[in-house]
Amino acid sequence: MTLLLKLAESCYKKAVSPRVVDPAARRQAVAEAVFRVVVRDGVEQASLRNVAVEAGLAIGSVRHYFDSHDDMIIFAVDALIHSIQDRVAAHVRSLDDRSDPRRPAERVLSEVLPLDERRRDEAVLWLAFATAARTRPSLLPHAERLYDGLRWLCLRAVSLMAEAGTISASLDLGLEAERLASLLNGLTVDGVLHPDRMTPDLAMSVLRRHLESLSY
Missing domain, CATH: 1.10.10 (Arc Repressor Mutant, subunit A)
Known part of the structure; x- marks a missing residue:
């Protein structure tokens, strides 16, 4: 018992x-x-x-x-940034492929475009948080991390293409990085707001055409 x-x-x-x-x-x-x-x-x-x-x-x-609503939202934005950075970082090493630097650049840069459900959700979140940061100062540093991160990625892509000799040596790489980042931002916004018109195939065609134009 x-x-x-x-x-x-x-x-x-x-x-x-x-x-x-x-x-x-x-x-x-x-x-x-x-x-x-x-x-x-x-x-x-x-x-x-x-x-x-x-x-x-x-x-x-x-x-x-x-501790607060802001604390929760800031943590979520930070988690989003780390998720995107980790995924992109896994592809950045391919930029060192000198056989045709435009192809690795295309693959890496496409990671920030809304080409599938996961990346579309990330793009929606990025736009939502970036817009909210305009009136929520606590979110502004995180929105700027996304802004700066995209420009770093674009500058690395065009710099490696320049080193490989696949784009014109006379180009201003800083300006080209800004132009590329602006293109990606526009494709992302259109892909989120008008997915039936800015389709994944069209977005990739525009990106590919832009990278090819840098060699002229």
Whole structure:
């Protein structure tokens, strides 16, 4: 009988013992809930309450990991930036391929265009957060990281093409990087707002044509 009682007590303790929650995983889950709400309904709807519902959590659980609404949104923007940077970084090494630098550049730069569902969602989030940063000073440094990151990527692409001799030596590389970044921004905005007109195939054709034009 004593053995049975001990076994029963052990099972009871396991049943009622609190589940250990990984804080990093929980914060990431909340960030992903922010993404879904923003993509579907816009930044204005990404309140603590709405995000808690989207994540399947009590609002108190969200407040446990984030001190405020701004804290939650800033964490989500930072998570988005790291996600994009990690994926692009995995392709940047291919820019050193000197056999035809335009092809690696095309592949790497296409990572920031809304060519599939994942990249389209990222583009929607980027536009939403960048627009929100105009009136939310706390978001401005993060929006500028995305702005500067795109220009760094474009400058690296055209610089390596220049080193390989596949574009004109007389080009102002800084200006060409700005021109390329502006092109990518325009293709992204059109791809998000007019996906039936700026299709992935058309966006890639425009990017490819621009890179080819640099060698004239």
